[in-house]
Amino acid sequence: MELADIGLNLMHRRFDPDRSAVLERAKAAGVTRMVLTGTCLSSSQATAAYALEYPGQLYSTAGIHPHDTERAQKSDLQALRHLAAQSQVVAIGECGLDFNRDFSPRPVQEAWFEAQVALASELQKPLFLHEREAQPRLLEILAGFQGALPACVVHCFTGSASELALYLAQDFYIGITGWICDERRGLHLQEIVSQIPLNRLMLETDAPFLTPRDLRPKPKNGRNEPAFLPHILSTVARCYGLPEETVAAASFETTRQFFRI
Numbered sequence: 071m072e073l074a075d076i077g078l079n080l081m082h083r084r085f086d087p088d089r090s091a092v093l094e095r096a097k098a099a100g101v102t103r104m105v106l107t108g109t110c111l112s113s114s115q116a117t118a119a120y121a122l123e124y125p126g127q128l129y130s131t132a133g134i135h136p137h138d139t140e141r142a143q144k145s146d147l148q149a150l151r152h153l154a155a156q157s158q159v160v161a162i163g164e165c166g167l168d169f170n171r172d173f174s175p176r177p178v179q180e181a182w183f184e185a186q187v188a189l190a191s192e193l194q195k196p197l198f199l200h201e202r203e204a205q206p207r208l209l210e211i212l213a214g215f216q217g218a219l220p221a222c223v224v225h226c227f228t229g230s231a232s233e234l235a236l237y238l239a240q241d242f243y244i245g246i247t248g249w250i251c252d253e254r255r256g257l258h259l260q261e262i263v264s265q266i267p268l269n270r271l272m273l274e275t276d277a278p279f280l281t282p283r284d285l286r287p288k289p290k291n292g293r294n295e296p297a298f299l300p301h302i303l304s305t306v307a308r309c310y311g312l313p314e315e316t317v318a319a320a321s322f323e324t325t326r327q328f329f330r331i
C-alpha cells in the first residue's frame with residue numbers, strides 16, 4: 071500500500087532533533103508522499119525549501135493561517151505568489167477562518183482569506199482550507215469566486231453531518247486526521263465519514279499534533295508523525311466497511327490528482 075499524508079507540519083521545532091529519521095519511518099510505513107503545511111510566510115518558505123531536497127516524496131503549501139493573519143504584512147502576498155511558482159509548492163494555504171479561537175480579529179482573517187482565495191483562483195492552485203465555527207462565512211467568501219475557484223480540500227474536518235453535506239455539495243475534498251481515533255471527540259466522525267465519496271477523501275496526520283488517542287504503543291514523547299498514518303487508515307477503513315487496501319488506493323489516487331503529484 072502507498073499512502074499520502076496531505077497535512078504535516080514537518081518544520082515544527084518538535085521535529086528538529088530527528089527530521090530525516092521521521093521521513094525514513096514514514097517511508098517504511100508506506101507513506102511515500104507528504105505535503106508539508108505552510109502557516110505563515112516564514113514557515114511556507116521553510117517547507118518549500120525542505121521539500122525541494124526530497125523531490126517526488128515531499129511537497130508543500132504556501133499560505134497564511136487565520137491565527138497568523140494579524141502578524142502578516144502586505145508584502146507577504148507577493149512573497150506567497152513567488153513561492154507558488156515553485157514546482158514543489160502544490161497548494162495555497164493553510165488558509166481560512168477560525169471563529170473558535172479568534173487569535174486574529176475576524177475582519178483581518180476575512181481579508182487575508184479573500185486575498186489568498188484570489189491568488190489561488192488566479193494561479194489555479196488548489197486551496198488547503200482551515201475552518202472552525204466559520205462555515206457560513208467561509209462559504210460566502212468562496213462563493214464570490216464562483217467560476218474561477220480551484221479545487222478545495224477542507225483540512226482536518228471535525229464537523230457535523232450537516233456541515234459535511236454542505237462541503238460535499240460544493241464538490242470539496244475532505245481531509246481526515248487522527249481526530250477520528252478519539253473515543254471522546256471523534257465518535258461522530260466515525261459515524262459520518264463513510265458519507266464522503268472515496269474520490270473526495272484524503273488522509274492526514276497534522277503531525278506533530280493530533281496523535282491518535284488509541285494508538286498503541288503510544289510514542290513516549292507524545293508526538294504525532296506521518297508513520298502513524300496507517301493507524302488512521304485502519305479506523306477510516308473500518309468505518310467504511312472496506313478493506314484497508316481499497317481505501318488506501320482510493321485516497322492515494324485522489325491525493326495524487328488533487329495536488330497533481
